[in-house]
C-alpha cells in the first residue's frame with residue numbers, strides 16, 4: 001500500500017512537471033534556431049514545434065557564433081521549413097516578430113527569413129539591403145495589402161548586427177530595431193491580418209523565388225506570432241533567448257500562482 005502511494009505521488013509530480021515544462025516555452029514563439037545542433041540533412045529547430053530546417057546547398061555550422069555556434073550560409077543556400085505543412089495555429093497573422101543576429105559578408109540584398117502564401121502573397125521581408133539599410137515588411141493576402149514597409153538603419157558587413165522587426169495588428173504599429181535601437185516605425189496602412197498561410201513555402205536565408213541570398217553568418221533566429229515590445233527585443237538581444245524565456249516563464253508562473261491564490 002505504502003509503495004503504491006509513493007508511485008502515485010511520483011506519477012502526479014511527473015505529470016505536474018510535464019505541464020510546467022510545456023509552459024516554459026512561450027506559445028507565441030513559432031521558430032527558434034540557435035544553430036547548435038546540425039544533422040547531416042537538417043538544422044534542429046528549438047521552439048518545441050519541431051520545424052527543423054532541411055539544408056539546401058551549403059549551410060554549415062560555424063563556431064564563430066554570437067552565442068556558441070552559428071550557421072554559415074553560402075550564396076543561394078537555405079533552410080527549407082516545409083511551409084505548406086506548418087500548423088495554421090503557428091502562422092503569425094495578428095502580429096509577428098523576426099529577430100536574429102546576422103553577420104553578412106557584403107552589403108547586398110539578403111533575406112533573413114521568407115514565407116510566401118499559396119496565393120503568391122509575399123507576406124514578410126526581413127532583409128539586409130544592397131542600398132545600405134534594413135527592411136521590415138508584412139502583407140495581408142493579395143492584392144495590394146502591404147501593411148507596412150519600413151527601411152532604416154545602416155547595413156554593415158562583417159560585424160554582428162542584431163535585427164528585430166515587430167508588428168502588432170491590435171496596436172496597428174510596426175517597428176524596426178537595429179542593435180536594440182529603433183530605426184524605423186510605421187502605422188499599419190490597413191486593418192488586415194498578415195496573410196495566413198505559407199503555402200508556397202518558408203525558408204531561412206533565401207527568398208522563395210531564389211532571390212536575395214543570405215551570405216554570411218546567422219545566429220539566434222527567432223520568429224514570433226506577436227509583436228514583441230522594445231523591452232522584450234532588448235532582453236532577447238542582451239540576455240539571449242534562453243534567459244529571456246526563463247524570465248518570461250517565471251513571470252507566467254507568478255501570474256499562475258497569483259490566480260491560484262485569488263481563486264481560493
Ligand SMILES: [Ca+2]
Nearest residue numbers: 034065067069
Ligand atoms: Ca548559437
